Amino acid sequence: MVWPPGLAPGESPPTADGLLAAICDWLSSQGVRLAQSLLGDAAIAQHDILERHGFRRLADLLYLVSGTEEAASVSPSCALRFIEYKPQFAGRLAAVVKQTYQDTLDCPALNGVQAVEDVLAVYRATGVFKPQWWLIIEHDRRDVGCLLLADHPPQGNAELVYMGLVPEVRGRGWGLEIVRHAQWLARHAGRQHLVAAVDAANQPALRVYALAGFDVWERRAAFVRIFPI
Numbered sequence: 227m228v229w230p231p232g233l234a235p236g237e238s239p240p241t242a243d244g245l246l247a248a249i250c251d252w253l254s255s256q257g258v259r260l261a262q263s264l265l266g267d268a269a270i271a272q273h274d275i276l277e278r279h280g281f282r283r284l285a286d287l288l289y290l291v292s293g294t295e296e297a298a299s300v301s302p303s304c305a306l307r308f309i310e311y312k313p314q315f316a317g318r319l320a321a322v323v324k325q326t327y328q329d330t331l332d333c334p335a336l337n338g339v340q341a342v343e344d345v346l347a348v349y350r351a352t353g354v355f356k357p358q359w360w361l362i363i364e365h366d367r368r369d370v371g372c373l374l375l376a377d378h379p380p381q382g383n384a385e386l387v388y389m390g391l392v393p394e395v396r397g398r399g400w401g402l403e404i405v406r407h408a409q410w411l412a413r414h415a416g417r418q419h420l421v422a423a424v425d426a427a428n429q430p431a432l433r434v435y436a437l438a439g440f441d442v443w444e445r446r447a448a449f450v451r452i453f454p455i
Contacts, residue, residue: 288426
């Protein structure tokens with residue numbers, strides 16, 4: 227994660243370019259594959275410096291929130307089976323996550339940039355990792371998707387870090403069932419809110435979140451720079 231440089235009052239703008247260039251050189255030397263910067267509406271003036279240093283605007287992200295007080299008090303009944311993560315399921319989880327990235331509408335330009343194991347490491351580092359909140363989704367004894375949540379106890383929030391279905395089972399209404407399950411997990415853990423971020427261009431996902439009672443509370447522009455291997 228990269229933040230645009232800040233300058234002391236009276237410092238000339240070229241200093242910011244020098245700082246960002248040095249950071250990018252250092253990231254490349256450390257073997258970093260991808261760097262990202264998330265800018266709110268108040269940071270529009272910083273778009274130019276990122277673009278001058280090889281960052282491109284990837285997507286606009288909508289940050290969503292729903293209360294959990296109206297979530298089901300018991301696990302919602304549905305056709306899906308949610309299997310808690312265990313270390314021996316690492317390869318199984320990676321395989322189904324990779325399948326869910328096929329034809330994704332959520333930041334599709336990043337598909338294939340990082341190994342799925344590296345992506346999962348980033349997901350795991352978000353908030354507090356709870357293995358019982360990392361779920362492989364089964365239907366008729368076949369892995370068809372995943373639901374990954376993170377805990378943020380100080381804020382009283384749970385975060386829906388990632389959910390996805392394999393291409394063959396999309397369009398069946400299961401996305402809403404998965405989100406409802408996430409809301410139930412958050413309520414069961416005593417969390418007041420469930421939060422998520424979604425690509426503003428991903429209209430199917432936005433419809434699911436709207437049906438589940440989510441509201442937009444912030445919008446940010448996502449800039450990324452991909453470094454050569």
